[in-house]
Amino acid sequence: MVSTQPAGVQLSGRQYLSPTSTNKVNLSPNQGLLPLSAKINHQDHLEIGGCDVTTLVQKFGSPLYILDEETLRTACRQYRESFQRYYQGEAQVLYASKAWSCLAVCAIAQSEGLGIDVASGGELYTALCAGVSSDKIYLHGNNKSREELRYAIESGITIMADNWRDLQQSVELAQGQQPVRIMLRLTPGIDCHTHEYIRTGHLDNKFGFDPGDLDEVFAFVSKQQTLNCIGVHAHIGSQIFERQPHQDLAVLMVQWLTKAATYGLNLTHLNVGGGLGVRYIESDDPPSIEEWVKPICEVIQAACKEENLPLPKLLCEPGRSLIANACVTAYTIGSSKEIPDIRTYVAVDGGMSDNPRPITYQSVYRAVVANQMSTPCTETVTIAGKHCESGDVLIKNAQLPKTKPGDILVVMATGAYNYSMASNYNRLSRPAAVVVANGEANLILQRETYEDLIRQDCLPERLKS
Template identity: 50%
Template sequence: MTAMTTNVQGQLEIGGVSTGELTAAYGTPLMVYDEDMIRRNARAFRESFIESGLEFQVAYASKAFMCKEMVRLAEEENLSLDVVSGGELYTALEAGFPAGRIHFHGNNKSEEELVMALEAGIGCFVVDSFLELELLHELAKEREQQVNILLRVTPGVEAHTHDYIMTGQDDSKFGFGISTGQADRAMQIALCKPHYNVLGIHSHIGSQIFELDGFQQAITVLSDFLQSVRLECEVTLPVLNIGGGFGVRYTEEDKPLPISEYVKAITDCVKESFGENGYPLPEVWVEPGRSIVAEAGTTLYKVGSKKIIPDVRTYVSVDGGMTDNLRPALYGAKYHAVLANRPNEECTELVSIAGKCCESGDMLIWDLKLPPVNFGDTLAVFSTGAYGYSMANNYNRIPRPAVVFVKDGESRVVIERETYADLVRLDR
């Protein structure tokens, strides 16, 4: 979770700015990012790969959190960029991100999205289906373009994570299965397409992964697959993209490894597996998103009503909820929080944090120990930097919150708070 200190007034600070100052200036709910932490995490990936001696690319998975300022930060930290929709691609291009460092994912890219990406001259398409394999090539042929592609394959590895965020098993909407023979068939088709430059393969086994064995198993399967392609098709493909999914700490129960340990395990396994096959060491690509931004984000809420049900539960309601953090309702994600205006007081109450939406399932945290909670207190929920704002919605016609970056005692808005006028702007 983001590094915080308490100032002389007894308030939490983020990036040298007090949470009281932040809420006074920008209101609540407010999503606050520690810019230094984002940059440290990005650099940790790059520095660990440099130490490995392998060629590499680190692409920020923009689905975790994206806005133009985040894109500019990724460019400044020498990251590539992973996008999964026309909207993410548009944002990247509007922010001036170099198109040649953009990778385009997605299991159902539309023709319009593919044309947009071709016209922008992006660096790589991650092809996810037989339909896309044909459609993208026809569009490239019409434009007389050579297109770099990776084939997304499923290695049949099930990561130890929530069912909704497992993607590497055979039964997945993503990619070509290796064990089913679909990956081999797709590779043979792709290699025969004159407007394709097949760089290699892509795999992503899931998200919020704390153990190394899933990555290691996947790399062994992928290495063997590339070796079989080499022997059957007489081609050596230079890129292995093993995706992301590196775990982060949401609560004290979570025990993620340091970024350097994830990278070392991956690169060591690549060296061993490819070395055993006598295959030239590939350029390794990874796509961290959550592990770069999650713990750098904190959401600040204003406490509203409090409902005490004797011998049952105490509900404390805040002025946000599933509209700015859908993860608890979507798949039971857990978070930790404190009272930002009184973080050092003894925690004597067991409460549950409720959102303001008209849904019984709009609960942010169950069974949280806090000091006695009063109307107007500020609740700080930690590690909300990934899949919070990017999943934000306008259910109950609630405007989405503002987002600010803080650094060295200064704060700046990177996404303005939505207004009621914004909510009806497209209505007719």
């Protein structure tokens, strides 16, 4: 979590704004630190979606997740339009809702023509309640419960079969019903440079059938009348900046389609997963959405031509690159502690319960002071959370202007895996979230209350005083 900014430079919050453009839709949202609509208003305050961030905190409290609808919709459209531009067959973009699953986010994604990739019965329920069509929902998971599989089958969605237990239980549950639509998740044995906890393509991981299982799996599936296997899926990890691993994956997956055909399986869908990285700090340099999509399409089309195969329906599952940079988290600054010749701590009213990624993945973030956007950054501080945990640090060596209690600190690019991994550690209530657009802010997640915290508690009669 060490900053790459040189200490002592007189920077300000202005450096994080997207380049001035009359057509910001051409900017790739995953390459910006602040949302596309971010600007500085006449009060020198940060404004997102036409809403003053300090005013939002006054109205909705803090910590507060602020989702910019323009940025999310732009990312959805860039994925969809890039596949239309570069792929000659049919394509479907799916939002990996594990990044942030809530009704509003799923509804925005589906309104932009995206399907939803879900990783649990709860995410499936959320997607269905948001109005997503069942034929555009795909269920993942390495240990799906029997209840989740039954729910998926009854809902008519596609199951991503991850292992033999998935296959066997699906066969059992499908008896007397229409054949269950499945895809096979396979491990490609492709490694990439990212955090070990979010690498999924190498052989030593919990997901998918191993390459040595292919013949046995294809043979089994080909004999099951209750299974309708439509394709194969693979995913190599998350927060990836390299392009070659995804191109290598595309070639390998076309070879799997050829092998499946020798078992009489006509697989028509190919899902290359997701994993495109985003910019969290200045030195991050991820490809744009278009730069990620284009070579994958070209490689698959060339490989299918060489194998004399019809183009499959091409699916992908972006999550982080759709939602991360569309959201910021606003905090209110409270206490501070200066340790001479060591560091200065500045504390905020949230921390590891609303953003566990720094303490879990050593993730790095940037921050600005929303009510001092043009004030030069003259201090190097460590932004600490309020939890009873020494490791509750959001950003080390942050470059900020001189702050005081009551200032509004904004941490950028917090849309992915912040709310979805949030907790009630120390019995803090999870924050509210708003979506902003055209100067209007709408609540999409209510702030939890103390009553919410004990809602599921049960107090036996013998313990009541």
